[in-house]
Amino acid sequence: MKVMKFGGTSVGKPERMHEVAKLITADPENKIVVLSALSGTTNALVEIGQSAARFERENAGELISKLSNHYHDFVQQLLNSEKAREHAISIIREHFEFLRIILRISFSEALNKDILAQGELLSTKLFSVYLEEQGIQHVLLPALEFMQIDEEDEPQLELIRSKLMELLAKYPANKIFITQGYICRNAKGEVDNLKRGGSDYTASLVAAAIHATVCEIWTDIDGMHNNDPRIVKKTIPVEVLSFDEAAELAYFGAKILHPTCIWPTQQQNVPVKLLNTMAPNAPGTVIQKTTSTSGVKAIAAKDGIIAINIKSSRMLLAYGFLRKIFEVFEKYKTPIDMVTTSEVAVSVTIDNGTQLHHILRELEPFGNTEVQLDQTIVSIVGNEIAETKDVLNKLFEGLSSIPVRMVSYGGSKHNVSVLIPSSYKILTLQKLNQKLFGLE
């Protein structure tokens, strides 16, 4: 059995959804199909939630009507028969009625998660109506019945596996299962989600849970490119990546994959393929246990980074000092991305500033702290990159006009990272594209 995940743009237009139906019926292997919300929907739901939180009921109402109209237009083109259209319209009504009810009750974070879940619920139900109209036998599996996270928001793979297996066992003869990406239940049993872009994570968790033959991530580009195609003009797809390389690229900002979605497939050694719905025959990228070629594969950039420098002439070299500093970050559940030390100072970066003022207060006794906002981590990722000849030379030549704030090298064989002010990101990605790949 395999997993096929289709992102927002792959289901965002009626004709795209028709294409998805063709792709999932093209081969005879049994499959679980994971769908995102139609492109733009989750953003719209975020806005609706924000308006509701600010008690701007009129504005939220208008946003809901606009989104509802979009869905009505969508199903007119998606479906052919009046019967199927009526069915789809009743689904749309039910979900938008729910959103309107929310406007009338007091807002809470839990309610906001319910709002955000509507996108994937709608896309899967409407796709199911289309499959039914086409006479394509399938079963809709509710993700809320098997996708589970714990108190720390971590997916519970064993629980997911047992619940999913139980559900699948009910339909032994069925070949195509459809389910929602992104949404899940939390430890309190409430509706929750796997954070933005989380449908990739759903796909990877499902693939690991069922020991899938492959986890296919279908999107709007032909695989992982060597650099961010939204920023750099000329980029090329990477044919093969190791799990470690892909995980680093995803974590350090390659938007094509959710930041932490690789570990489940890596743990179960399920290969991942990144494929293009618009060009299904393009080879895309294969992510697997080992990769034959060494050297630089790709560059990614992660924005919104905060650098914190702690200077202490007295204490830094004393044992236990770093532990005490790291404990402050642990206490406030704030992961550290990069660390560099010198004899008198330590610099760390974080991407979550919500607890920054508490962290800074607790760091005070350790020395003088300095904070820099609006930083970007640029990561250069590749197999054995740290040992590949010339990479560092070319890297620093490319960075010669960039005010680099931190360098992280040697922590991983697959990654060299530098911290730069975000205002230099575009220039940095362009320069490194030239130096490391010979591309403009």
Ligand code: ADP
């Ligand atoms: P989906 O809706 O299918 O999940 P996303 O928008 O989340 O799609 O991810 C695909 C997009 O990721 C591409 O359109 C591309 O602009 C962006 N992207 C950023 N970095 C990369 C990269 N290194 N390789 C490929 N795509 C990238």
Ligand code: ASP
């Ligand atoms: N619909 C969700 C989002 O836009 C999840 C996803 O598309 O992966 O973030």
Ligand code: MG
């Ligand atoms: Mg995505």
